[in-house]
């Protein structure tokens with residue numbers, strides 16, 4: 001692992017699910033100036049307070065005021081966007097433009113999900129991420145895309161309902177899924193800036209297993225057999241508006257289940273072993 005020439009790291013979205021762990025991982029490394037960029041107006045936020053107590057500088061900008069944004073992020077070497085669900089293009093292009101203005105060296109956009117085959121039409125929810133990548137690649141800034149599959153903490157949203165011991169598969173249970181914990185995605189992101197392959201590249205991380213294998217882990221951790229619901233027709237019913245029309249979130253999950261691709265991971269380029277799903281479930285799922 002090479003030494004990094006980056007000193008000041010600015011993170012947008014550090015009060016969110018993932019951004020907090022990214023900021024925390026940089027702070028744990030102890031060698032960076034970490035800035036948490038928040039949107040004005042200033043408000044109290046527990047995660048921001050916690051990061052500040054560990055040494056982060058909390059800075060505020062009006063994201064719609066280019067000069068304010070530029071003045072606030074001056075001196076940044078690496079800008080990381082972990083902004084959440086929304087208009088991923090318009091919410092980030094202002095951050096990318098400001099980064100370019102102030103001479104940021106590397107920009108890591110808010111990807112942090114599944115990967116799809118090159119040239120494939122993006123899902124509408126992800127279209128803004130794709131559009132941003134196109135601009136980023138032409139910007140002259142270095143970039144890294146981090147693909148981690150589904151966060152452990154979001155497997156419930158993805159269909160694994162531990163409370164009711166029920167899982168919904170939107171594709172065959174023999175299909176693959178890739179999974180990583182939020183804290184480990186934070187660590188991978190922080191370490192990525194020391195890894196040569198991450199410069200203008202893709203970093204793929206996480207454990208890959210089949211949906212059936214993952215179900216077995218949930219069953220082992222909960223000590224009981226789960227009900228399996230197979231709903232493989234969600235995308236067609238959604239598209240053709242066939243009753244009962246599936247909720248958009250189910251259509252998105254079905255899109256991921258049916259279209260994500262799984263190239264080899266880069267886990268072994270990093271200094272740590274990620275938390276296993278078994279360890280995670282044993283601490284987070286009730287055993288009956």
Ligand SMILES: NC(=O)c1ccc[n+]([C@@H]2O[C@H](COP(=O)([O-])OP(=O)(O)OC[C@H]3O[C@@H](n4cnc5c(N)ncnc54)[C@H](OP(=O)(O)O)[C@@H]3O)[C@@H](O)[C@H]2O)c1
Nearest residue numbers: 013015016017018038039083084091110113149150151154
């Ligand atoms: N792989 C998975 O399983 C999975 C699951 C969920 C999300 N993700 C991805 O992970 C990334 C981060 O998602 P998240 O769930 O961590 O985000 P989040 O918690 O919803 O939001 C993160 C932060 O973004 C900031 N923010 C919100 N709206 C914004 C806007 N319009 N403009 C600028 N900043 C805004 C807020 O910070 P301030 O209020 O401090 O400004 C917020 O705390 C996204 O790319 C998302 O697609 C992946």
